[in-house]
Amino acid sequence: MAAPLSAQETPEEVAAAALDAAPVFDGHNDVPIQLRGRFGNVIGDFDFVDTLDTATETRAAMHSDIIRLRKGKVGAQWWSVYVSASLEEPEAVQATMEQIDVTKRLIAQNPDALQLALSADDVEAAVADGRIASLMGMEGGHSIGNSLAVLRQMYDLGARYMTLTHGRTLDWADSATDKPRHGGLNAFGMDVVREMNRIGMLVDLSHVSEEAMHDALDVARAPVIFSHSGARAVTGHLRNVPDSVLERLPTNGGIVMVVALPWFINEDLRNHAANRAAEQARLEALFSGLPDEVEARLAKWDAENRQPVSTIGDMADHIDHIRGIAGIDAIGIGGDYDGMPYGPAGMEDTSGYPLLFAELARRGYSQADLEKISMRNMMRVMREAEAYAASQEGAVPFEYPAGGDRDGEG
Structure with missing residues (x-):
């Protein structure tokens, strides 16, 4: 008897078929902060089609451009509108708005390749039209300056996820890589999660402490994401997700978008x-x-x-571990390109994703599995978050006195 077609296909063919059907929906790319750091956000003459000429004596070339995103089969991209957590919060709010602005300008300058997306339907439409769906996520709650009003305004400007912290513990949330003050989230921090759920902004738990991860899961009514993290049981970096949290993801419906940053995966x-x-x-x-x-x-x-x-196999090891604890529905991809020095060998930039998916196919992942990892799990999360927000239409916004101190709430 002849072997079934799937058994005759090479891993490369299985990966290619999966990425044709469901191109990569990448959870985190730091091109916007590169635009700020390299060009001061003055991008009128910036060519995003090919950025290999951006190398200088002190900086390597950027990891991302339209050519390499296409080669990497990236169909949707979360652009991080990150600003440094060392900024005073009023300055961080302004800088975040500037990063939203420069990201929108980058998208507008490349209309044949990029399309702004504010919803799951927008993502589907952009991909169907052959454009890279471009979404924006804030990285760190310092970007809202202790204000739910600012959070809501950032949503209105187009931000569709927020990482609760970056590298600094805030007045309301503990960072994974800073001294804790709250044992996770305080009362205001939990209301931040509730308000994000109410308006339809995804809660991103990369960068937060283990206790804050659990607190967020306790109050979340929509799936959470980890936009760029690995599995702590494989690599012990505190930026990675412990098994105690992975075990809760099937109930919540959330996903870990596995990072490529070598020091997090090896x-x-x-x-x-x-x-x-x-x-x-x-x-x-x-x-x-x-x-x-x-x-x-x-x-x-x-x-x-x-x-x-670090190798592509390291990244695949994290995916294997997450599948073993949380299941295939809890996995996505969040490279962190242009926010790290370089990626794993063979995946140094955004062009390398097909090699990762071929490695996963070699390990026995089916085309359906690969499609879930590349795009379908993220699309499900977006739709579930949007559905919850729709169910809250008419619900009263969470309110706090303007200018109040959020430290010690609760």
Whole structure:
């Protein structure tokens, strides 16, 4: 008896068929902050078709452009309108609005390739028209300046998700990589989640503490996302999602959009970075005031301790683990390109996604599985969040006194 067609197909063919049917819906790309950092948001002469010429003496070339997004089979992209969490919150609010503006201008300058999307229907329409659906997500609650009114206005400007924190603990939410103050979310932080659900803005739990993840899941009435995170059981970085949270995702309906950042997906590389930082601190303590000596000795350490290489297989390992704990419906892709130095070997930029999907096909993922990971799970999450918001039509907005301190609420 002849083998079924699926058994005759190569992994590359299975991946190609999946990405043709459901192109990648990527959860996080930092092109907007590159526009701010490299060009001060002055982009009238910026060519987003091909950005390989953006390399300078101090910066590598950008990871993203229309050519490489197309090659990577990216059909929808969440553009991060991130601004530094070190900014004072009123300044962060203004800067976030500027990032929304520059993202909209980038989309408008490339109408043949990009199309603004504010809903799941918009995403479907853009993909059907051969354009990359372009959505905007805020990265860090510092962007709303402790104000639910600002949150609502950011939604009206087009932001469709918000990462509750970035690298800094806020007055209402603990970051994964800063000293905690609230044991997760305080009362105001929980109302932020409720209000986001009410208006239809996705709650993104990348960057928040484990306790804050659980608090958000306790109050969320719509699926959450992790826009760019891995599995902590595979790589122990605190930016990754612990099994205790993965176990709750099937009930919530949320997804982890697996990140490509090498230090988040390769444990050996994470440990190498920690060891190097420790060695640098040791040398600076021993040779204070002798920077040339520190540099020479650190170079010797580097030569003797080669940095491990992260691979596409590392990213696939995180996907395997999440599938084993939370199931195939809880997985997406969130590369973090242009927000990291480089991606895994073979996936250094946005063109590499087909290689990841071929690796997953080699591991036994079916075309239907791959379509869920690439796009369909994210589309389901958007539609469920939109449906919940529609069910709340007429519900009273959550209100707090203007200008109030949100620390210690509850």
